[in-house]
Each structure stands twice: as structure tokens, then as C-alpha cells.
Amino acid sequence: MDLHCPILPTDNDTVRLGHGSGGAMTQRLLTDYIQPLFNNTWISQAHDSATLPWNTDRLVFTTDSFVVTPLFFPGGNIGELAVYGTVNDLAMAGAEPKFLSCGLILEEGLPMVTLKRVLQSMAKAAQSTGVMLVTGDTKVVERGKGDGIYINTSGVGQQISQWPIEPGRICRGDVILLSGDIGRHGIAVMASREGLEFESNLTSDCAPLNRAVAELIQAGVEIHCLRDLTRGGLATALVELAESCGKTFSLDESRIPVSEAVEGACEILGLDPLYVANEGRFVAFVPESSSKLATSILRGTVAGSLCEIIGRVGDGDHPQVALKNSLGCDRLLQRLPGEQLPRIC
Amino acid sequence: MDLHCPILPTDNDTVRLGHGSGGAMTQRLLTDYIQPLFNNTWISQAHDSATLPWNTDRLVFTTDSFVVTPLFFPGGNIGELAVYGTVNDLAMAGAEPKFLSCGLILEEGLPMVTLKRVLQSMAKAAQSTGVMLVTGDTKVVERGKGDGIYINTSGVGQQISQWPIEPGRICRGDVILLSGDIGRHGIAVMASREGLEFESNLTSDCAPLNRAVAELIQAGVEIHCLRDLTRGGLATALVELAESCGKTFSLDESRIPVSEAVEGACEILGLDPLYVANEGRFVAFVPESSSKLATSILRGTVAGSLCEIIGRVGDGDHPQVALKNSLGCDRLLQRLPGEQLPRIC
Numbered sequence: 001m002d003l004h005c006p007i008l009p010t011d012n013d014t015v016r017l018g019h020g021s022g023g024a025m026t027q028r029l030l031t032d033y034i035q036p037l038f039n040n041t042w043i044s045q046a047h048d049s050a051t052l053p054w055n056t057d058r059l060v061f062t063t064d065s066f067v068v069t070p071l072f073f074p075g076g077n078i079g080e081l082a083v084y085g086t087v088n089d090l091a092m093a094g095a096e097p098k099f100l101s102c103g104l105i106l107e108e109g110l111p112m113v114t115l116k117r118v119l120q121s122m123a124k125a126a127q128s129t130g131v132m133l134v135t136g137d138t139k140v141v142e143r144g145k146g147d148g149i150y151i152n153t154s155g156v157g158q159q160i161s162q163w164p165i166e167p168g169r170i171c172r173g174d175v176i177l178l179s180g181d182i183g184r185h186g187i188a189v190m191a192s193r194e195g196l197e198f199e200s201n202l203t204s205d206c207a208p209l210n211r212a213v214a215e216l217i218q219a220g221v222e223i224h225c226l227r228d229l230t231r232g233g234l235a236t237a238l239v240e241l242a243e244s245c246g247k248t249f250s251l252d253e254s255r256i257p258v259s260e261a262v263e264g265a266c267e268i269l270g271l272d273p274l275y276v277a278n279e280g281r282f283v284a285f286v287p288e289s290s291s292k293l294a295t296s297i298l299r300g301t302v303a304g305s306l307c308e309i310i311g312r313v314g315d316g317d318h319p320q321v322a323l324k325n326s327l328g329c330d331r332l333l334q335r336l337p338g339e340q341l342p343r344i345c
Numbered sequence: 346m347d348l349h350c351p352i353l354p355t356d357n358d359t360v361r362l363g364h365g366s367g368g369a370m371t372q373r374l375l376t377d378y379i380q381p382l383f384n385n386t387w388i389s390q391a392h393d394s395a396t397l398p399w400n401t402d403r404l405v406f407t408t409d410s411f412v413v414t415p416l417f418f419p420g421g422n423i424g425e426l427a428v429y430g431t432v433n434d435l436a437m438a439g440a441e442p443k444f445l446s447c448g449l450i451l452e453e454g455l456p457m458v459t460l461k462r463v464l465q466s467m468a469k470a471a472q473s474t475g476v477m478l479v480t481g482d483t484k485v486v487e488r489g490k491g492d493g494i495y496i497n498t499s500g501v502g503q504q505i506s507q508w509p510i511e512p513g514r515i516c517r518g519d520v521i522l523l524s525g526d527i528g529r530h531g532i533a534v535m536a537s538r539e540g541l542e543f544e545s546n547l548t549s550d551c552a553p554l555n556r557a558v559a560e561l562i563q564a565g566v567e568i569h570c571l572r573d574l575t576r577g578g579l580a581t582a583l584v585e586l587a588e589s590c591g592k593t594f595s596l597d598e599s600r601i602p603v604s605e606a607v608e609g610a611c612e613i614l615g616l617d618p619l620y621v622a623n624e625g626r627f628v629a630f631v632p633e634s635s636s637k638l639a640t641s642i643l644r645g646t647v648a649g650s651l652c653e654i655i656g657r658v659g660d661g662d663h664p665q666v667a668l669k670n671s672l673g674c675d676r677l678l679q680r681l682p683g684e685q686l687p688r689i690c
Contacts, residue, residue: 040478138364
């Protein structure tokens with residue numbers, strides 16, 4: 001499916017911003033450089049987290065570094081993002097987030113008050129999601145070798161779903177739910193970075209997803225797969241999943257919620273909302289029989305109040321994502337090829 | 346005991362290189378900024394890792410970011426360091442390292458061959474220590490916002506010692522073992538960074554410590570506490586431990602192994618080897634009755650072949666570390682006050 005990856009990394013090449021896009025170039029880095037070296041079940045699965053055996057239990061382990069710029073943006077900051085991002089990766093594997101680590105890389109000259117504000121946000125975010133930050137590390141680099149604060153968080157969670165929640169369980173006929181409107185995080189960060197002002201007060205969708213997932217599990221919804229939409233947006237996430245499970249997804253563009261503000265900003269900036277980053281949105285694959293229950297539960301949660309059924313898993317054996325637009329035409333989606341908005345998370 | 350911390354962080358202050366030294370300024374950052382916000386047993390303990398309840402089991406969780414410059418130095422590189430550093434933190438809690446995460450922050454323009462070499466070293470180091478790298482993340486920052494490669498590794502291990510190995514278990518009369526000669530990592534990195542040439546081929550001590558610890562545990566040595574010597578060197582590690590357990594340590598300077606090369610380099614550079622960083626050395630606190638067995642086991646391992654008994658835990662209730670020099674005079678050690686060699690790991 002990587003039809004449109006014009007820039008392949010080779011040994012003569014250098015790292016480019018697109019390698020951090022979460023799209024096709026990141027994927028190539030993973031398949032060409034990392035997977036051959038770290039050859040184990042979990043790295044090969046290329047999930048956002050690893051579900052590991054731990055005696056009779058299942059432990060979920062994940063990591064993410066956060067390099068967003070600016071550090072503070074409408075609706076959030078790097079501290080919240082660092083907690084929610086990792087909590088969400090655990091939740092997407094059907095795990096209850098339990099423990100978090102925090103690795104800080106600070107740039108010399110960063111005002112202490114900035115650090116304090118970021119740490120306060122992390123503490124508040126950790127408390128609100130019920131995860132405990134239990135271990136950490138701080139490094140400082142010289143001026144001009146960093147950009148204020150970079151944060152790595154890694155997380156450990158305990159699988160609470162009775163079955164694994166993973167791309168391999170996606171079935172023909174599954175309904176695809178989207179938890180809310182897309183593109184707000186990417187546009188909010190970009191607007192803040194570029195000093196753009198839009199009519200409405202557009203804020204990031206940055207939010208924790210673990211409560212919504214826990215409610216689905218507790219209600220007995222048979223979740224086949226979950227994926228949060230981050231770098232690369234809805235389109236990239238769905239293409240990745242279609243490739244992982246080898247199935248065809250059909251989406252109805254008119255059912256995908258996009259706020260007027262995001263729509264307008266995307267038009268001005270020449271962006272496609274389907275590829276714009278989110279930090280508090282996810283897709284869920286559930287059997288038809290559970291879709292009504294799942295939708296009604298999600299609509300009752302903060303994170304899923306705008307939940308919509310946006311498509312279905314079709315009968316085709318070809319891994320592809322087809323989007324039907326308002327004219328009834330199908331457009332095949334691809335991963336984000338290069339970089340759209342660098343340092344969005 | 347923080348008698349000599351001339352620079353205290355205040356809200357009007359900015360982050361300085363010393364905040365990443367592992368010494369007194371790092372400690373202040375922890376006690377003044379981080380511990381009040383993340384108020385739980387594990388953060389309060391200020392260990393290098395957290396030992397967490399997991400059903401009937403004990404799970405050990407730790408994190409470290411690596412920003413060493415240059416990326417390649419005599420005896421190692423950032424990739425090995427990133428694996429061994431986290432593996433060692435797990436080992437120091439009496440845990441068998443099981444799973445590792447890897448968060449890369451790459452600077453735009455980094456040659457792909459450099460990335461490849463670093464990843465190859467990580468893979469080799471992971472294999473040699475028996476740990477599995479199971480999850481990862483890659484971010485790319487613009488030129489001038491990083492320095493080639495920064496790596497975070499977090500680790501999950503399973504406690505294999507029957508009792509906790511922690512500062513609180515240090516007892517009066519305990520013997521203090523040092524696993525080998527000190528200061529090679531710091532001097533090797535500094536020499537390489539500054540283009541200094543010494544007569545001998547001085548290489549970093551960068552090495553995994555988990556096998557040596559596992560051998561001690563399997564032989565039934567009653568280990569009370571372990572600590573690997575990293576930033577801040579032997580002196581800072583021992584002062585931290587003395588403060589944690591509230592006891593007095595007496596060291597015999599003549600028993601502390603320092604290679605001629607390190608001794609000579611330190612004289613030229615005006616450094617004290619007691620404060621120079623190590624990446625493959627640790628101290629062990631064991632009861633007198635176990636000290637002979639522990640020494641003989643360690644001397645049979647690669648990491649502990651130069652093991653020496655360097656001191657004892659005394660009767661005093663005052664948390665201090667007294668070093669008896671060759672003239673028989675006692676000198677009280679303190680934490681490294683500011684920064685000695687930035688970005689050593």
C-alpha cells in the first residue's frame with residue numbers, strides 16, 4: 001500500500017522531518033531499520049504498545065517522546081500531552097494505565113517557572129487519569145541543543161479486556177466508530193505556532209481516553225480493535241490498520257465529524273482534515289451487534305460525546321481504505337507520505 | 346547534608362547544566378519541584394527505579410534518557426549506554442531485566458548510517474543482557490534543536506531477590522564492596538570530546554551489571570543494597586545512600602581502585618576521580634558474614650573482576666561518608682555540587 005512514499009531512507013540519506021511524521025517515512029524507518037534488528041513478536045506487530053505475558057497476567061508497555069512546539073497551545077500543553085498520549089496508548093490495548101515514567105530533556109536557560117507549569121500539568125493529568133508517575137530522570141543539554149523541554153513518558157498497564165484488542169481481530173462486517181470530530185489538535189498547534197487567528201476559539205482535542213475505553217469494556221462491548229488518532233490523522237491510522245489486518249474498510253465521508261473551524265482552517269492552509277493530528281480521538285472496531293450499545297456508551301462519555309459510525313469493514317481481501325465522498329465517488333486513502341506539521345506532539 | 350549547594354533553583358531562575366549533573370542541583374530539582382507534585386511512595390524514595398506490586402509479584406520500572414556527546418567514544422556509544430544504563434538500574438533493585446522501550450529524538454540531518462550503527466549497538470547490547478526491546482517511538486526535530494540522537498529507554502524487570510534491595514536495608518557493620526576501578530567512563534568521554542590524548546588506551550567502563558547481580562542472588566548472598574555509579578561518581582552515590590539510610594559510612598581511600606590512566610588524567614584536568622562518572626560500576630552493601638562469598642563471586646564475573654572491599658557502615662547515626670586518606674585523615678564527602686562534565690550519559 002506504500003504507493004506514494006517518494007523518499008525512501010537509504011544509508012546515504014539523512015534523517016528528515018518526515019521520518020517523525022508518523023506516516024510513510026516513519027513506517028519505512030521501522031520496517032527497514034528497526035524491525036530487522038529487534039526481531040521479536042512485539043516489534044513486528046508495530047503496535048503503539050506491547051502486550052506482554054507476566055505470569056498469569058497481561059502487562060501492556062508503551063513509550064512516547066513529546067517534542068511539541070510551542071510548549072503551550074490552545075487547549076493544552078506538552079505536560080498534559082505527555083501524560084494523555086501514553087495513557088491513551090495503554091487504553092488502546094484494552095489496558096488500565098497504572099504506572100508512568102517521566103524522562104525530561106531540558107535545555108539550559110529554560111525558565112524554572114515554565115518547567116514548574118509543565119510539571120503541574122503533568123501531575124494534574126496523572127491524577128485525573130488515575131495513573132501514578134513513579135520513576136523519572138532529568139538531563140540538561142546546552143542552549144541550542146534542545147528546545148525548552150522534551151518529555152518521554154513510558155507507561156505500564158494491566159489488560160482489563162478479557163480478549164486481546166488488536167488489528168488481527170478485526171472482522172468482516174465490523175462497524176467502525178470514530179469518537180469525535182477530527183483535526184482540532186493539529187490546527188490548534190499550527191495556529192498557535194504561526195500566530196494565525198481564526199474566528200472561533202479553536203482548541204486542541206488533547207484528552208485522556210482510558211475512561212471511555214473502560215466503560216466500553218465494563219459494559220461487555222466486544223471490542224475488536226482500538227486505535228488513537230495522532231500524527232498522520234484518521235487516514236494514516238486506518239491505512240495502518242487495514243494493512244495490519246489485510247482487510248478493506250469503507251468509509252462515508254459525510255459521517256466524519258469535522259468542526260467548522262477546522263474545516264475553514266484546513267481550506268485556508270491547504271490541508272486535508274483526514275491527515276491532521278489529533279490527541280484525544282480514537283476509532284473502535286466492533287461487531288455490528290455491539291455497535292448500538294458502543295455508540296450509546298461513548299456518547300455518554302466526555303471523550304466520545306460526538307461519536308459517529310463512520311464506516312464498515314468490507315468483504316474485500318485487499319488491504320485498502322475507500323472513502324465515499326458526497327458525490328458518491330470512492331477515493332482510496334494512503335498514509336501521510338512525508339511531513340505535514342512537524343513537532344505536533 | 347547539602348552543605349555545599351551554592352545554586353538553589355528558584356522560580357526566577359533558569360535551568361542550568363548543573364541541574365542535570367546527578368549531584369546537589371539535580372537533587373534540589375527533585376525535592377523542590379518534582380516530589381511535592383508527584384507525591385507517592387516511589388517518587389519519595391528517589392531510587393533509580395520503582396519496585397511496584399503486581400499481583401503476587403514485584404515489578405521493577407525505571408527510565409533514563411541519554412544525551413551523551415560525542416555519540417561514539419572509546420569503549421562504547423550512546424546505543425550501548427542506553428541499554429546498559431536501564432538494565433543496570435533494574436539490576437540494582439535485584440530485578441531481572443525483561444523488557445525495554447526505546448524513544449528516539451533525532452535531529453534532522455543525522456546521517457542514516459550513524460542511526461544504523463547506534464541501533465545495531467542497541468540490538469547487540471539488548472541481546473547480550475537478555476532483555477527484549479518491545480516498544481518504541483521516533484520523533485524528529487529541526488536542525489539546531491537537538492544534537493544528533495537523544496535516546497530514552499525505560500525498562501521493566503521482575504524482582505528475583507527474595508527480599509527488597511534498597512537503602513533502608515543498609516545495616517551497621519555492613520561491608521561496602523566496589524565492583525571495580527572508577528572514573529574510566531567520564532575520562533574516556535571527556536578525552537574524546539576535547540581531543541585529548543593520554544598515554545594509555547583509556548576506554549569507558551560502560552558494561553551491563555545484571556549477570557553479576559544475578560550471580561550474587563543465586564549464590565544466596567544477602568544483599569542489603571546496590572547502587573550503580575553514574576553521574577556524580579562514587580562520592581555522590583555514597584552520600585545519597587548515607588542520607589537515605591541515615592547512617593555513617595567509613596571508606597578507606599587506599600582500597601578504592603583507580604587506574605593509573607584515570608589518576609593521571611584527573612591530575613592534569615584537576616578532577617577528583619571520586620566524582621567522575623562511571624557506567625559499569627556499582628557498590629554493594631552486604632553483611633560481614635557474606636562479604637567473603639560476595640567478593641569471590643564478583644571477582645569471577647567480567648563486571649566485578651577488580652572488586653574490592655572499600656569500607657564499612659559505622660555505628661554513627663549521622664548520615665555522612667568519611668574517607669580516610671593515606672595520611673590517616675578523615676575527609677567528609679559531599680554530593681557533586683554543580684556540574685563537572687556535562688552530558689556524560
